[in-house]
Amino acid sequence: MNQKVRVRFAPSPTGGLHLGGVRTVLFNYLFAKQQGGDFIVRIEDTDQGRFVAGAEEYIFNTLKWCGLEPDESPLHGGPYAPYRQSERKANYRQYAEQLVKDGFAYYAFDTPEELETKRKEVANFQYNQFTRGNMNNSLTLSADEVKEKLVSTPYVIRIKMLEDETVVFTDMIRGEVSFNTSQVDDKVLLKADGMPTYHLAVVVDDYLMKISHAFRGEEWLPSAPVHILLWKYLGWGNDMPQWAHLPLILKPDGNGKLSKRDGDRLGFPVFAMDWTDPKTNETTTGFKERGFLPEAFVNLLAMLGWNDGTDREIFTLAELVEKFSMERVHKGGAKFDYEKAKWYNHEWIKELGVGSLELGVRSEFEKKGIVISDDSLFEKVIGLVKDRCTLLPDFVAQGSFFFQSPATIEVDAIKPKWDDKKNMFFTELIRAYELSSVWEMHDLEREFKELAAANQLKPGELMLPFRIMLVGGKFGPGVFDIAALIGKEETVKRIQNTLQLLQA
């Protein structure tokens, strides 16, 4: 038995990492760290047809952003290198051959075309114990023919499933799961190009890398018997990892597994970070670029299928490491709810201090071409505005007017009720503010109200116009907070500007 906890995330580099993928990483990571174990990332690039340039790099960037750094990987190195299956190609054949020798597998010479026509002829055709006797393989051909074909034609190696046996295993989430071998087909283990299929490769590499617990999506459950039999046939039964098949993340509407298309369709990200398909040059936006904080992203993913048994919903990564338990992971899939996802981000924005927000917020401003030169003002603005921001770009919407004059002034909001009295008031306000020696929120408010009273105007009628002048629209923090922060000169300038606009 393996003593040390070692888990692995084994993605195939075919595109962006979506919610389900990152959650699988997360649960692996949480379990490993809690048990003082190792978290390994192994790249399963055995299908050269589906390989996508840049996908591997993307995966590691995503893990870095989420704070889920592997202990071993092609990037981080480790004692079981290489961690890319394409680089381990030479390993697999011997095990497949061993299985043939031991009678657990056989050579098959049927071409992909032959199989395809077969599948067209016979509905639901399966290459299994009932059909393999009619196919081209080392079970039906004479020894000489096999020997001849082995050198002259391409071939695959297929597992030879037992006739009628029950394969039982205990899943950490689902409990006992069993399959009858008569229902599972003779899966290809080694492809004609010499590459292993997933089935062979996971088993061999999990064994070689001493993996103690294998977590993966529920879509793998049906092939679990193949893998379990392989562990047995290869003689490694005692070292087999414990399995856990994670529930799927489903579409918010309708049914089915969440896919990239759903995000496009429903207008929310499904990838962790922006992903640009090198073939089409199409970019799919990610949670990061949408303005999610990694803390929130990790948090919301953890709660999709797991909870600590209390009403608590906000957890740091460290807290998740402490509280996580596979026993509390759900069996059923969860529909993804983008509104709830945003709520997590909002909670995290409120939770985090100005200092932790600064970097991300700054880059949002830069994206919009707004240069922040006054750091102390910047920090004050973040503090003033953060409670009303859900996503990082909201900081720009809520705070750009602190750094530059509003692009547009909604004069229409005040025009209908505008009159000479108000015009006079603001003209006098300019004078009064220009004369003030201190520039502090409470004083500004007091002066404002005194002047209103002197002009027999209710402050209520003047607040909105004043806000529009400073902000450009009906939103933002308290007006006097804003005036105090942007300073005398700027306040006066904005009042004057709007007064002119109202004149026109």
Next chain:
RNA sequence: GGCCGGUUCGUCUAUCGGUUAGGACAGCCCCCUUUCACGGGGCAAAGACGGGUUCGAUUCCCGUACCGGCUACCA
């Protein structure tokens, strides 16, 4: 079609045989706020169905329905 898995408010979920079935998101209402939010308070909203087992089932068992996954020389 076959195999496997799943099923509590619209959504995410709590409950490990006895509860007015709890919380959160979204929705609606009110308060706060002379903006928009935040915040506070409230309303509405659920055990798929049918059988068992039991003094008692959301909880255990069986069946049905529904949903999902898989059924490739893809992972």
